[in-house]
Amino acid sequence: MLEKNYEVEKEKVLELIEQKKFNQLKEYLGRINGADFPSIFEEIDDEDVLIVFRLLNKEKAAEIFTELDSDLQERLINSFSDVELKNVVDKLFMDDTVDIIEEMPSNVVKRILRTVSDKDRKIINEILNYPDDSAGSIMTTEFIDLKENMTVDEAFEKIKKIGLKKETVYNSYVLDKNRKLLGVIDIKNLLVADRNQKISELMDTNVIKVNTLDDKEDVARIFDKYDYVALPVVDKESRLVGIVTVDDAIDVMKEEASEDFEKMAAITPSEDGYYKTSVLTHAKNRIVWLLFLMFSSIVTGAVITHYEQAFAALPILVSFIPMIMGTGGNCGSQSSTLVIRGIAVDEIKTKDFLKVWWKEIRVAVIVGIIMAIVNCIRILIQYHDLQLGIVVGLTLIVTIMISKSLGSMLPLICKKLKLDPAIMAAPLISTILDTCSVLVFFNIAVAIMHI
Amino acid sequence: MLEKNYEVEKEKVLELIEQKKFNQLKEYLGRINGADFPSIFEEIDDEDVLIVFRLLNKEKAAEIFTELDSDLQERLINSFSDVELKNVVDKLFMDDTVDIIEEMPSNVVKRILRTVSDKDRKIINEILNYPDDSAGSIMTTEFIDLKENMTVDEAFEKIKKIGLKKETVYNSYVLDKNRKLLGVIDIKNLLVADRNQKISELMDTNVIKVNTLDDKEDVARIFDKYDYVALPVVDKESRLVGIVTVDDAIDVMKEEASEDFEKMAAITPSEDGYYKTSVLTHAKNRIVWLLFLMFSSIVTGAVITHYEQAFAALPILVSFIPMIMGTGGNCGSQSSTLVIRGIAVDEIKTKDFLKVWWKEIRVAVIVGIIMAIVNCIRILIQYHDLQLGIVVGLTLIVTIMISKSLGSMLPLICKKLKLDPAIMAAPLISTILDTCSVLVFFNIAVAIMHI
Numbered sequence: 001m002l003e004k005n006y007e008v009e010k011e012k013v014l015e016l017i018e019q020k021k022f023n024q025l026k027e028y029l030g031r032i033n034g035a036d037f038p039s040i041f042e043e044i045d046d047e048d049v050l051i052v053f054r055l056l057n058k059e060k061a062a063e064i065f066t067e068l069d070s071d072l073q074e075r076l077i078n079s080f081s082d083v084e085l086k087n088v089v090d091k092l093f094m095d096d097t098v099d100i101i102e103e104m105p106s107n108v109v110k111r112i113l114r115t116v117s118d119k120d121r122k123i124i125n126e127i128l129n130y131p132d133d134s135a136g137s138i139m140t141t142e143f144i145d146l147k148e149n150m151t152v153d154e155a156f157e158k159i160k161k162i163g164l165k166k167e168t169v170y171n172s173y174v175l176d177k178n179r180k181l182l183g184v185i186d187i188k189n190l191l192v193a194d195r196n197q198k199i200s201e202l203m204d205t206n207v208i209k210v211n212t213l214d215d216k217e218d219v220a221r222i223f224d225k226y227d228y229v230a231l232p233v234v235d236k237e238s239r240l241v242g243i244v245t246v247d248d249a250i251d252v253m254k255e256e257a258s259e260d261f262e263k264m265a266a267i268t269p270s271e272d273g274y275y276k277t278s279v280l281t282h283a284k285n286r287i288v289w290l291l292f293l294m295f296s297s298i299v300t301g302a303v304i305t306h307y308e309q310a311f312a313a314l315p316i317l318v319s320f321i322p323m324i325m326g327t328g329g330n331c332g333s334q335s336s337t338l339v340i341r342g343i344a345v346d347e348i349k350t351k352d353f354l355k356v357w358w359k360e361i362r363v364a365v366i367v368g369i370i371m372a373i374v375n376c377i378r379i380l381i382q383y384h385d386l387q388l389g390i391v392v393g394l395t396l397i398v399t400i401m402i403s404k405s406l407g408s409m410l411p412l413i414c415k416k417l418k419l420d421p422a423i424m425a426a427p428l429i430s431t432i433l434d435t436c437s438v439l440v441f442f443n444i445a446v447a448i449m450h451i
Numbered sequence: 452m453l454e455k456n457y458e459v460e461k462e463k464v465l466e467l468i469e470q471k472k473f474n475q476l477k478e479y480l481g482r483i484n485g486a487d488f489p490s491i492f493e494e495i496d497d498e499d500v501l502i503v504f505r506l507l508n509k510e511k512a513a514e515i516f517t518e519l520d521s522d523l524q525e526r527l528i529n530s531f532s533d534v535e536l537k538n539v540v541d542k543l544f545m546d547d548t549v550d551i552i553e554e555m556p557s558n559v560v561k562r563i564l565r566t567v568s569d570k571d572r573k574i575i576n577e578i579l580n581y582p583d584d585s586a587g588s589i590m591t592t593e594f595i596d597l598k599e600n601m602t603v604d605e606a607f608e609k610i611k612k613i614g615l616k617k618e619t620v621y622n623s624y625v626l627d628k629n630r631k632l633l634g635v636i637d638i639k640n641l642l643v644a645d646r647n648q649k650i651s652e653l654m655d656t657n658v659i660k661v662n663t664l665d666d667k668e669d670v671a672r673i674f675d676k677y678d679y680v681a682l683p684v685v686d687k688e689s690r691l692v693g694i695v696t697v698d699d700a701i702d703v704m705k706e707e708a709s710e711d712f713e714k715m716a717a718i719t720p721s722e723d724g725y726y727k728t729s730v731l732t733h734a735k736n737r738i739v740w741l742l743f744l745m746f747s748s749i750v751t752g753a754v755i756t757h758y759e760q761a762f763a764a765l766p767i768l769v770s771f772i773p774m775i776m777g778t779g780g781n782c783g784s785q786s787s788t789l790v791i792r793g794i795a796v797d798e799i800k801t802k803d804f805l806k807v808w809w810k811e812i813r814v815a816v817i818v819g820i821i822m823a824i825v826n827c828i829r830i831l832i833q834y835h836d837l838q839l840g841i842v843v844g845l846t847l848i849v850t851i852m853i854s855k856s857l858g859s860m861l862p863l864i865c866k867k868l869k870l871d872p873a874i875m876a877a878p879l880i881s882t883i884l885d886t887c888s889v890l891v892f893f894n895i896a897v898a899i900m901h902i
Contacts, residue, residue, distance in 0.1 A: 031657055035677045159642050169639045170621050170680070187638055188620045191610050206482055224705065226486045227698035229621070229680050246697055247678035250704070254675065257708040258792055261715075265788035265877060266781050274793045279810060283817040286785050290778060290822060297777040298829075301770035308766050315759050318769055319752035322885050325773065326748040327741060330717050330878050334737050337716035341709055342725045359730060366734040371741060378749075426716060426877050427781050434773050 006039040013040060017048050026055040037064045041072065050079050062091030070103035077108050086115040093167045094120070095140035095248065098127045127242075135219045136212035138252065139233045139242030144172040148182055148200040152193045171230045173240055174203045181232055181240040183207060209234050212241060216252050221346065223249040260344060264337065264425030266293060289427065296431040300325075300438055307442040313451045316383070320392055321438065327371060328399040328437035329430030335360050335407030336429045340421045343411060353412045357405060364404035368397035391448050395441045402440070403433050457490040464491060468499050477506040488515040492523065501530050513542030521554035528559050537566040544618045545571070546591035546699065549578045578693075586670045587663035589703065590684045590693030595623040599633055599651035603644045622681045624691055625654045632683055632691040634658060660685050663692060667703050672797065674700040711795060715788065715876035717744065740878065747882040751776075751889055758893040764902045767834070771843055772889065778822060779850040779888035780881030786811050786858030787880045791872045794862060801867045807859050815855035819848035842899050846892045853891070854884050 009032055016025035029052060032040070041049050053061055053076065065073065065088050077085060089097060089112055097116075101109050101124065113121055123141055130136030144166050146155050155172065163169045172190070174183040183203030193202055209232045210219050222231060223246055231249075233242045259269040266289035270277045277285070304311075304321070311317045339356060342348030348356060372393035379389040407429050411421035445451065460483055467476035480503060483491070492500050504512055504527065516524065516539050528536060540548060540563055548567075552560050552575065564572055574592055581587030595617050597606050606623065614620045623641070625634040634654030644653055660683045661670050673682060674697055682700075684693045710720040717740035721728045728736070755762075755772070762768045790807060793799030799807060823844035830840040858880050862872035896902065 033657055033659060033677070156642065163639055163643045169642055187642075188614055191607065191620055191638075192614045206484055208484060224701055226484070229697065246680065246701075250675055250697075250701065253701070253704065254796060258796065260712075261788055261792045264712075264715075265785050267785050267789070273798050274789055275798065275806075275810075279813045279817070282810070282814045283821075286782070286814065287818050287821055290781055290785075290818065291825065293781055294774055294778055294822065294826070297774040300773035300777075304773070305767065305770040308769075311769065312763070312766060315763060316756065318759075318762065318772075319756040321769075321772060322751035322755070322776065322889070323745055323748040325776075326751075326882060326885065327745055329881075330741055330744055331737070333877070334716050334718050334741075337712055338718070338725055341712045345705065345709065347724050347726065355726075359726075359733070362730045363733045363737065366730070367738050367741065370734075370738055371745065374742060375745070426784070430780075431777060434777065438773070 006036060009036065010040045010044065013052065014044060014048070017051055022051075022055060025052075029055055030057075030060075034060055034063045035067060038067050038069065041068065046072075046075050046079065050076065054084075058087050058091050062088050062096075066092065066096040066100070070100070073100060074104055074108055077104070077111065082111075082115065085111065089115050093140050093142055094123060094127065094242075095138060095167075098124055098137075101128065130212060133216055134212060135210045135214045135216055135233050135244060136242070138216050138219070138248045139212070139244050140167050140248075141242045142166045143230075143232075143240070143243045144169055145175050145179075145240070146172050146185070146199050148174050148176070148198070148203065150199045151196050152190055152199070152202070153195045155190060155199055168230050168243070168245055171228075171243075173232055173243075174199055175240055179239045181207060181209060181234055181238060184232065207232060210244070211236070216244075217256050219244055220249045220252040220256065224253070256344075260340070260422050263420065263422040264340070264427075266290070266425075266427035293427055293431050296428075297434060300431075300434040303435055303438050303442075307446070310442055310446055310451050314445075314449065316388070317441075317445055320441065323375075324392070324395055324399060324437045324441050325430075325434045327396060328403045328433040329426070331364070331367065331400045332403035332407035332429040332433045333426035335404045336411050336424050337426065339408045339411045340425060343415055343421050348412075350412050350416045353409065356408050356412065360404040360408040361401060364401040365397075367404075368400035371396045371400065387449060391441075391445050394448075395437070395444050398440050398444070399433075399437045402436050403429075406433065406436075457487060460487065461491045461495065464503065465495060465499065468502055473502075473506060476503075480506055481508075481511075485511055485514045486518060489518050489520065492519065497523075497526050497530065501527065505535075509538050509542050513539050513547075517543065517547040517551070521551070524551060525555055525559055528555070528562065533562075533566065536562065540566045544591050544593055545574060545578065545693075546589065546618075549575055549588075552579065581663060584667050585663060586661045586665045586667055586684050586695060587693070589667050589670070589699045590663070590695050591618050591699075592693045593617045594681075594683075594691070594694045595620055596626045596630075596691070597623045597636070597650050599625050599627070599649070599654065601650045602647050603641055603650070603653070604646045606641060606650055619681050619694070619696055622679075622694075624683055624694075625650055626691055630690040632658060632660060632685055632689060635683065658683060661695070662687070667695075668707050670695055671700045671703040671707065675704070707795075711791070711873050714871065714873040715791070715878075717741065717876075717878035744878055744882050747879075748885060751882075751885040754886055754889050754893075758889075758897070761893055761897055761902050765896075765900065767839070768892075768896060771892065774826075775843070775846055775850060775888045775892050776885045778847060779854045779884040780877070782815070782818065782851045783854035783858035783880040783884045784877035786855045787862050787875050788877065790859045790862045791876060794866055794872050799863075801863050804860065804863045807863065808856060811855040811859040812852060815852040816848075818855075819851035822847045822851065838900060842892075842896050845899075846888075846895050849891050849895070850884075850888045853887050854880075857884065857887075 012028060016028060101112060127136060142165060144159055146158065159169055170187050172185050173181060174185065176182055183205040184207045185199065185203045189202050208222060208226055212233055212235055219231060229246045230243045232240055233244060235241050262269045268285040268288055270281065270285055339348055375396060376389035376393040379385060379392060410424040410429065414421045414424050463479060467479060552563055578587060593616060595610055597609065610620055621638050623636050624632060625636065627633055634656045635658045636650065636654045640653050659673060659677055663684055663686055670682060680697045681694045683691055684695060686692050713720045719736040719739055721732065721736055790799055826847060827840035827844040830836060830843060861875040861880065865872045865875050
């Protein structure tokens with residue numbers, strides 16, 4: 001339903017530009033939702049984008065600007081006059097300004113910083129200095145601050161005066177004269193209160209807050225847990241310096257999930273999207289793990305060579321290698337994925353490792369026996385060889401038990417050692433298990449078949 | 452910082468219960484954040500939990516109740532008197548009531564439904580009837596509705612009167628006399644407006660809304676895109692029936708990511724968490740894919756058997772199978788993971804398949820050449836055999852190019868065929884590529900080495 005609009009809207013915009021019906025265009029643009037513009041801009045010329053921008057009111061232009069691709073942002077800034085640039089930057093919220101600056105080359109950054117006030121420049125530089133993964137780096141400095149001796153009426157007066165310039169009015173923050181955070185008050189509580197009640201009676205003093213240097217992923221988890229729409233960020237002296245809003249927390253969650261997907265596929269996580277990452281960077285992000293995993297699988301190769309005699313005597317053994325290695329790898333990565341995800345969503349804790357292992361080992365026994373029986377039957381039908389069936393069946397049971405144990409324990413061990421559990425995902429687990437599976441297989445084969 | 456509190460809080464609660472200092476306990480409980488209770492309850496007896504519940508005020512008791520594990524909820528309901536149950540249910544928001552009902556056995560459901568009014572029972576039954584993955588199933592029916600001819604002052608009067616019973620006051624919805632949705636208004640715009648302005652002048656008529664039957668994952672994506680805190684849900688006749696709030700959208704996103712992780716590790720996604728899923732269900736969720744992948748890898752085994760002569764003549768070839776299969780599988784799953792994730796976050800679209808393929812093929816050439824050179828050098832050093840080095844090197848280049856092509860294209864083909872792209876993740880891709888890699892390897896070996 002929502003997807004279809006863009007094409008119609010884009011056609012209409014282009015038509016009005018071509019016919020130079022700018023008044024009509026201006027009126028039409030006003031009716032389009034800000035978040036739809038990036039899709040509309042996707043395939044129209046920069047010059048036309050510039051025309052559209054000049055027709056938008058300042059607030060909307062700024063809102064849309066933050067949503068654009070950083071390449072387009074850069075090209076637009078280069079086309080803007082100084083006055084136009086100032087108009088846009090003035091209407092941006094601080095966190096968006098910082099986001100844009102982070103993506104721009106230094107000459108553009110200089111131009112942007114020239115348009116802002118000395119005070120704002122200082123704030124921007126401070127936010128830029130917070131580490132990339134900190135709460136400080138994603139916060140905005142526009143929030144509503146109240147005093148505890150204000151009445152509800154006075155609070156509404158203040159909100160009415162400054163509300164439009166603040167990123168959110170849903171929460172207000174009560175500060176003392178040193179800007180220390182005393183409490184928080186939800187707009188709901190202000191709205192249902194009596195006009196002359198004191199803020200101090202209404203505010204919630206049990207404030208969940210984060211520190212500027214807290215990990216932004218922890219901040220996102222707090223949003224998830226407490227269902228907030230904004231969280232206050234304080235500095236070391238408990239002074240309120242900014243807030244993080246829920247939309248930024250959602251971005252962090254999305255980014256975090258993407259990073260985990262990449263790590264779990266043996267890719268060094270990339271800051272940018274798929275298209276924005278260059279071919280060379282893509283290659284670099286992938287080759288490191290490939291080389292590492294290649295060397296590990298050479299070990300498996302060496303193990304196989306060690307049993308050259310066995311498969312020289314019975315070449316059919318070799319044909320089972322892919323199935324046994326594949327099953328071991330898949331079983332291991334099933335367990336490791338569940339545990340890695342369980343750790344990420346805070347369900348599985350390192351102290352529970354025995355509980356997890358006991359669960360996995362029981363799953364392994366069930367899965368192992370089924371896989372063994374199915375294979376044994378197949379081998380009996382195909383090769384009429386019960387001994388071979390027993391060798392493969394036993395190998396599967398042992399391999400699956402090892403796989404599920406290692407698959408579930410290694411991420412927890414990583415977590416315990418303060419390493420990222422996600423490195424123990426499918427690729428590394430599979431490679432480790434390849435060697436185990438082949439060892440188990442040939443040892444069982446040699447023992448039972450006396451080859 | 453936040454983690455440490457639970458232990459201290461739990462100790463204090465238990466101490467006060469033991470000493471029967473209930474007044475002090477009541478006062479202490481009031482200071483604990485609602486979202487912290489589930490962690491505090493984790494290791495205390497049901498009877499003590501019940502004592503705590505009886506000391507909480509009704510709103511807080513209801514808020515905490517929604518956050519508890521469904522097993523504990525059930526045990527508590529069974530301990531509640533009818534009056535206590537009614538007190539909790541009365542204070543629940545509709546979406547939370549429905550969530551709880553969905554997890555309870557039928558006798559508990561009957562008790563809950565007996566405590567609610569006829570009107571509420573009808574609404575609950577309606578929400579229960581929406582498909583599990585629909586917007587209707589996650590919406591709540593408590594929202595603020597205004598009329599277009601109201602003044603701002605009248606709107607505030609209404610919000611003051613009914614606000615506390617509504618899940619959010621951040622947005623209000625303007626309805627006509629048939630309850631059709633005319634517009635939406637953010638509390639910010641009400642707060643900064645003049646007291647006697649009409650709602651019709653202030654409301655945004657360009658409302659992004661969803662239908663009761665829309666996929667809840669699409670709803671979550673709209674939240675992400677438009678940065679809303681609530682979205683209106685309308686029925687087929689455009690009447691407003693409920694709203695979805697951002698916290699529920701976050702839950703959907705989390706669930707969706709977990710499902711994708713599971714699918715990508717060859718696991719049938721589970722509705723419940725790791726611990727709540729029984730060993731048998733875990734085994735069932737995993738065995739289906741394992742059996743399927745096992746049969747596919749038998750094909751690879753058959754291919755290897757076909758080249759028995761080649762490795763009988765040169766057994767060292769066998770030792771390269773794990774490395775070549777592993778590299779092919781890893782390269783393929785790198786590409787498929789990036790594409791699957793790109794599709795999930797709406798960055799990669801099916802129409803871009805050529806753009807994606809061209810990017811992957813260039814990455815493949817770079818990665819392939821590096822892997823080939825490294826391997827060739829290793830083989831020269833280890834075996835002093837240039838021919839073998841060339842065979843392995845060439846195999847790697849061809850395999851990696853095939854892997855990256857298939858890895859990137861298959862998820863897009865799935866998407867085009869309206870199948871879930873995530874099924875083309877690591878396990879299936881690796882198994883498909885195993886056969887390809889082995890075929891490429893032996894064909895090149897036979898051609899170059901004349902064996």
